[in-house]
Amino acid sequence: MSRRIxxxxxxxxxxxxxxxxxxxxxxxxxxxxxxxxxxxxPGKGALTEMIYEKVSSxxxxxxxxxxxxxxxxxxxxxxxxxxxxxxxxxxxxxxxDNKEKYKFVGNLPxxxxxxxxxxxxxxLPKPEFMIVMLQLEVAKRIIGDEKxxxxxxxxxxxxxxxxxxxxxxxxxxxxxxxxxxxxxxLIPYEKPKINISDINKFSDFVxxxxxxxxxxxxxxxxxxxxxxxxxxxxxxxxxxxxxxLRPQNLSVDDxxxxxxxxxx
Numbered sequence: 275m276s277r278r279i280x281x282x283x284x285x286x287x288x289x290x291x292x293x294x295x296x297x298x299x300x301x302x303x304x305x306x307x308x309x310x311x312x313x314x315x316p317g318k319g320a321l322t323e324m325i326y327e328k329v330s331s332x333x334x335x336x337x338x339x340x341x342x343x344x345x346x347x348x349x350x351x352x353x354x355x356x357x358x359x360x361x362x363x364x365x366x367x368x369x370x371d372n373k374e375k376y377k378f379v380g381n382l383p384x385x386x387x388x389x390x391x392x393x394x395x396x397x398l399p400k401p402e403f404m405i406v407m408l409q410l411e412v413a414k415r416i417i418g419d420e421k422x423x424x425x426x427x428x429x430x431x432x433x434x435x436x437x438x439x440x441x442x443x444x445x446x447x448x449x450x451x452x453x454x455x456x457x458x459x460l461i462p463y464e465k466p467k468i469n470i471s472d473i474n475k476f477s478d479f480v481x482x483x484x485x486x487x488x489x490x491x492x493x494x495x496x497x498x499x500x501x502x503x504x505x506x507x508x509x510x511x512x513x514x515x516x517x518x519l520r521p522q523n524l525s526v527d528d529x530x531x532x533x534x535x536x537x538x
């Protein structure tokens with residue numbers, strides 16, 4: 275029996291209803307009969323319905339109790355597995371072998387989108403690529419748009435390259451969000467630019483070096499890490515990075531180089 279569903283603000287729910295947008299997302303998945311798909315936030319099944327008959331298997335992760343129950347009763351196909359779980363904490367290795375390939379798609383809750391993305395990028399097996407719907411401003415931060423480049427750009431950029439495929443108006447959803455959305459494609463590198471064992475230390479280093487966008491990287495490193503300016507100058511000189519740049523002007527590779535020199 276289908277349950278009446280209301281969007282929950284606490285879970286950041288906005289259900290995709292625009293048929294053209296759904297079709298554009300599906301087209302960017304390049305589905306084939308051998309594909310394994312991981313879908314996060316299937317909601318009422320807007321994308322699920324367009325995927326499951328075209329692929330080898332579909333694993334859909336849903337946190338909401340009622341949505342999970344509705345989806346479970348609706349999709350009883352052998353190739354569909356509906357899981358009730360928190361995608362921020364989901365362990366893909368419990369469901370797929372390390373060398374298995376899969377494609378990721380999701381209309382992600384905007385308040386936790388970055389945590390979900392990072393969880394799957396840091397896990398094995400990693401996706402062939404990810405197609406995700408999220409807030410436009412967050413998408414711009416991830417791709418490193420000049421006005422939005424920052425900590426999130428670096429932390430996701432060490433794992434993958436990314437691009438905005440297209441923007442999505444609020445009218446494509448019910449209820450309508452107060453922001454414009456975007457569909458983003460992320461393609462993981464064969465190996466991340468930082469070893470997984472170093473991720474937490476690297477994250478702490480970048481965070482402390484990014485305390486003020488208005489200050490130079492020299493001042494950020496000195497004050498953020500509580501070292502003298504002379505020490506900060508030495509680190510930047512060894513990294514061949516201009517002392518007067520702002521932290522948002524540095525590339526992902528600059529931050530990786532800076533971290534390893536600081537770490538010595």
